[in-house]
Amino acid sequence: GGGERKRKKERKERKRRKKNNNLVTFCFHLSFQDLTGIESMDQCRHTLEQHNWNIEAAVQDRLNEQEGVPSVFNPPPSRPLQVNTADHRIYSYVVSRPQPRGLLGWGYYLIMLPFRFTYYTILDIFRFALRFIRPDPRSRVTDPVGDIVSFMHSFEEKYGRAHPVFYQGTYSQALNDAKRELRFLLVYLHGDDHQDSDEFCRNTLCAPEVISLINTRMLFWACSTNKPEGYRVSQALRENTYPFLAMIMLKDRRMTVVGRLEGLIQPDDLINQLTFIMDANQTYLVSERLEREERNQTQVLRQQQDEAYLASLRADQEKERKKREERERKRRKEEEVQQQKLAEERRRRNLQEEKERKLECLPPEPSPDDPESVKIIFKLPNDSRVERRFHFSQSLTVIHDFLFSLKESPEKFQIEANFPRRVLPCIPSEEWPNPPTLQEAGLSHTEVLFVQDLTDE
Numbered sequence: 001g002g003g004e005r006k007r008k009k010e011r012k013e014r015k016r017r018k019k020n021n022n023l024v025t026f027c028f029h030l031s032f033q034d035l036t037g038i039e040s041m042d043q044c045r046h047t048l049e050q051h052n053w054n055i056e057a058a059v060q061d062r063l064n065e066q067e068g069v070p071s072v073f074n075p076p077p078s079r080p081l082q083v084n085t086a087d088h089r090i091y092s093y094v095v096s097r098p099q100p101r102g103l104l105g106w107g108y109y110l111i112m113l114p115f116r117f118t119y120y121t122i123l124d125i126f127r128f129a130l131r132f133i134r135p136d137p138r139s140r141v142t143d144p145v146g147d148i149v150s151f152m153h154s155f156e157e158k159y160g161r162a163h164p165v166f167y168q169g170t171y172s173q174a175l176n177d178a179k180r181e182l183r184f185l186l187v188y189l190h191g192d193d194h195q196d197s198d199e200f201c202r203n204t205l206c207a208p209e210v211i212s213l214i215n216t217r218m219l220f221w222a223c224s225t226n227k228p229e230g231y232r233v234s235q236a237l238r239e240n241t242y243p244f245l246a247m248i249m250l251k252d253r254r255m256t257v258v259g260r261l262e263g264l265i266q267p268d269d270l271i272n273q274l275t276f277i278m279d280a281n282q283t284y285l286v287s288e289r290l291e292r293e294e295r296n297q298t299q300v301l302r303q304q305q306d307e308a309y310l311a312s313l314r315a316d317q318e319k320e321r322k323k324r325e326e327r328e329r330k331r332r333k334e335e336e337v338q339q340q341k342l343a344e345e346r347r348r349r350n351l352q353e354e355k356e357r358k359l360e361c362l363p364p365e366p367s368p369d370d371p372e373s374v375k376i377i378f379k380l381p382n383d384s385r386v387e388r389r390f391h392f393s394q395s396l397t398v399i400h401d402f403l404f405s406l407k408e409s410p411e412k413f414q415i416e417a418n419f420p421r422r423v424l425p426c427i428p429s430e431e432w433p434n435p436p437t438l439q440e441a442g443l444s445h446t447e448v449l450f451v452q453d454l455t456d457e
Contacts, residue, residue, distance in 0.1 A: 091247075091280065093273050094240070095263030140228060144170040147227035151190065155201070155222075163206050164214040167221040171233045174221040179250050182285050182292070184218035184278055189234055191242030192226050196264040200243040207267040213274060218247075245270075247277050251284045351411060359405035363398060365389050374438050375446045378403060381410060381453040392439040399438070400426035403451060410453040417441075417449055424449070 145168070152166050167174045171187070178185035188205070191197050204210060214220050223230030237246050240262055247259035259277035261270070366373035366389045376399065378386045388402060396415075403409045415424045424441055425432040 091259040091277055093259070093261050093265075095261075095265045095269075142228065144229040147229035148223055151222065151224045151227060151230070154224075155190075159201050159206055162208075162211065164211050164220045167219050169221075171221060171223075171229065174219060175248065175255050178219050178248065179255055181219075182250060182289055184281075184285075185248040185255075186214060186218050186220050186274070187233065187237065187246040187248060188220070188222035189230060189237070189239055189242070189244045189246075190222060190224045191244070192224055194242035197242055200264055204243075204265060204267050204270055210267050210270055213271055217274075217278060247274070247281075249281055249285060250288055251281065253288075355405045355407070358401045362402055362405065363391075363394065366391050373445070374443055376443070377446075377448045378415075379448065379450050380406075380408060381413075381451060382408060384408060390438055392443075393437055395437055396424050396426040396435040396441055397428075399424070399449075409451065410455050412454040414452050414454055415449050416452055417443070417447070 148166070148168060148170070152168070155163065155166075167177075169177075174185055174187075177183075190201070223233065225231050225234045237244075237257065239246075239260075243262070243264065245259075245261040246257050247261075248255055248257050250256070251258060258281045259273070261273055265273070368375075368389065370389075370391070372392045373389045374392055375387065375389050378388075380386060386403075386406060390398060390402075399415060403413065403415070415426055416422065417424060425435050428435060
């Protein structure tokens with residue numbers, strides 16, 4: 001019974017821990033989502049897992065990605081850093097340790113010499129043997145910016161905040177910025193275990209005049225060689241002793257080490273050496289600036305020429321478009337005129353055929369002796385007169401058909417009587433579905449009717 005209660009209690013505790021872990025994970029997701037604006041929760045989790053749930057590193061990496069800056073949290077490429085260290089013209093300045101002075105100094109030195117030799121020999125043998133047991137953990141760079149930030153914090157805790165402005169980025173980014181801005185890059189590799197590192201940082205690197213020179217004349221990147229990022233840079237620059245400083249700049253279109261300062265150097269001596277290195281290599285930066293300005297001007301000129309060409313091309317294309325539109329407009333207008341001519345010709349032909357048909361369908365003209373005949377004189381719109389006889393019993397439609405069949409009659413017209421003045425209903429309408437006869441219309445044996453042209457109405 002006691003064992004069962006214990007197992008239930010353990011299961012309950014595991015569920016509680018799992019629930020708490022899920023809650024913490026969810027809070028991480030929400031925080032990362034709010035800071036980066038990523039909507040997908042799966043993408044948030046994947047990014048956080050890539051950075052070992054370091055939300056600060058993940059956010060910084062996301063911001064760098066949005067700004068087009070290379071990722072500083074991804075593992076660095078396996079290829080060596082592209083910095084030229086084989087230039088024979090490199091300036092090297094090594095400060096040797098001071099020799100013992102006096103009998104007491106030499107005595108202390110000789111007494112401690114076997115102990116130092118034994119200590120460092122055993123330490124080197126131990127490190128060499130340890131490499132066969134397990135690889136050096138510094139060879140795998142997983143969080144380069146974390147290494148830089150960690151070194152900055154430990155430096156400030158030990159030596160205070162009065163120091164040169166550290167470059168807060170990877171060594172590769174520092175090289176890229178120095179190359180882009182055409183500035184000197186001063187690299188400091190800190191040996192934590194070296195006996196001179198503490199004195200150099202406290203008395204030299206944090207000296208006000210050294211801080212002023214570094215902050216105004218160059219970029220400053222620093223890291224401990226105990227950190228993977230610092231160890232990687234150490235392997236590339238191959239320092240001999242500590243403190244170690246390297247001056248890097250763009251020379252002959254390559255980032256090149258132009259100066260190496262090794263050993264415990266005093267503030268005034270450091271300022272003199274840095275100034276000497278910068279003065280000796282300033283011409284390369286000036287030359288590179290001139291070449292870059294010339295390239296920029298050439299690029300701007302080429303861009304202006306391309307824009308002018310494109311503008312001219314667009315103008316030619318616009319002219320050609322307008323010409324095509326004008327030709328198309330003229331073609332459509334000619335087609336419309338042609339269509340109108342054809343339509344007019346068809347209309348006239350149909351009209352003539354209709355006139356001939358009406359003429360053929362007219363009843364014969366009565367003789368003058370017929371007492372039921374009506375003599376009608378038509379006055380046409382062109383002031384001409386036409387005379388014809390009709391029968392009283394014929395419909396007014398016959399009068400209309402006769403006038404319509406005449407060549408000189410208008411296309412649309414109406415017939416008017418003068419006494420009393422009225423329009424004769426010769427065409428069927430709502431009022432007169434069946435036009436009346438001449439007798440019903442009240443015409444006499446002799447009539448004068450007027451033809452009024454309605455074509456334009």
